[in-house]
Amino acid sequence: MQSKFIDRGIAVVVGLGTVLSLAQASMYDVKGGYRAVIFDRMNGVHLTSSGEGTHFLVPWLQRAILFDVRAKPRNITSTTGSRDLQMVSLTLRVLHRPDPSQLPVLFQKLGTDYEERVLPSIGNEVLKAVVAQFEASELITQREVVSQRIREELNIRAKEFNIILEDVSITHLTFGAGFTSxxxxxxxxQQEAERARFIVEKAQREKEAAVTRAEGHAQAAEIISKAISKAGPGLVEFRRIEAARDIAATLANSPNITFVPSDKTNMLFSLQK
Known part of the structure; x- marks a missing residue:
């Protein structure tokens, strides 16, 4: 009798354990920022995904695959040629996430490692196509235009694979040794041209100054010539007397200077100390 009770107890415990195991296996949790895709052994992938919270499935027959739908960064590096055949190395920072409404399709076509399969290939494709439209110098002077063009083209390609791009930016841009040289x-x-232009402008200014001085001398000579022809020799004599008087005054005011008149009659001595 006692053994029957023991057997029944064991059966109850086993039954409860089995029920609890089945109950636990039939539930799954979806954490915040995740979505779940259900794979059914009979019907394949369900066309809808499950949101956050606790959900039920059929053990063994069904399986839940979790997808992180939060935005994640990824760097894409590519080396390609510009329009003027200069080698350029670029690195893009892409902030991406899967389209939550298309998770079943994404899982069917690409699996859970979709970003490894898609982003490097389409990133290199877009980078090569866009960079080839610009010269190396334009990649620097028109960086915002280049970045916008890459963003637009990459968004179009990513949507074809049900991937949403939140942000695309150029974080690294280097050129080959040929472009640097x-x-x-x-x-x-440019420096030599600027120096040559300065020399030419300086010579031109000096030439203009010389012409101006020559014109001034010519005009002065013309005025003097007209004055002499009009006033006669008296003007020249008058100017000579004025000059002699100025010289005599200067000498008389200078110390230790003796002035001897032309007739040698009187001598003037400077009395200044």
Whole structure:
């Protein structure tokens, strides 16, 4: 009798354990920021996904696959050629997430590692196509335009795979040694051209100044010539007397100077100390 009770107890415990195991296996939790896609062994992938919370499924027959639908960053690096055949290395930072409404299709076509399969390939494709439309120097001077063009093209390609891009930005941009050398040579050429322009302008200014001085001397000579022809020799004599008087006054005011008149009659000595 006692053994029957023991057997019944064991059966009850086993039954309860089985029920609890089945109950636990028939439930699954979807954490915040995740969605679940159900795979059915009989009917395949369900066309709808499950949101956050606790849900039920048929054990063994059904399985839940969780997808993180929060935005995640990824870097894409590519080396390609510009329109003027300069090698350019770019790195994009792409903030992406799956389209929650298309998770079953995304799982069917690409699986859970969709970003590894899609983003590097379409990123390189778009980078090569856009960079080829610009010269190397334009990638620097028109960086915002280039970034916007890449963002637009990459968004179009990502939507074809049910991926949403929140943000796309260029984080790294370098050029080959040939472009760096060309930039340095261009800067040197610009400096030489600027120096040559300065020399030409200086010579032109000096030429204009010389012409102005020559014109001034010519005009002064013409005025003097007209004055002499009009006043006769008296003007010249008058100017000579004025000059001699100024010289005599200067000498008389200078110390240790003796003035001897032309007739040698009187001598003037400076009395200044």
């Amino acid at each position: 060309a930039v340095e040579q261009k800067q040197i050429a």
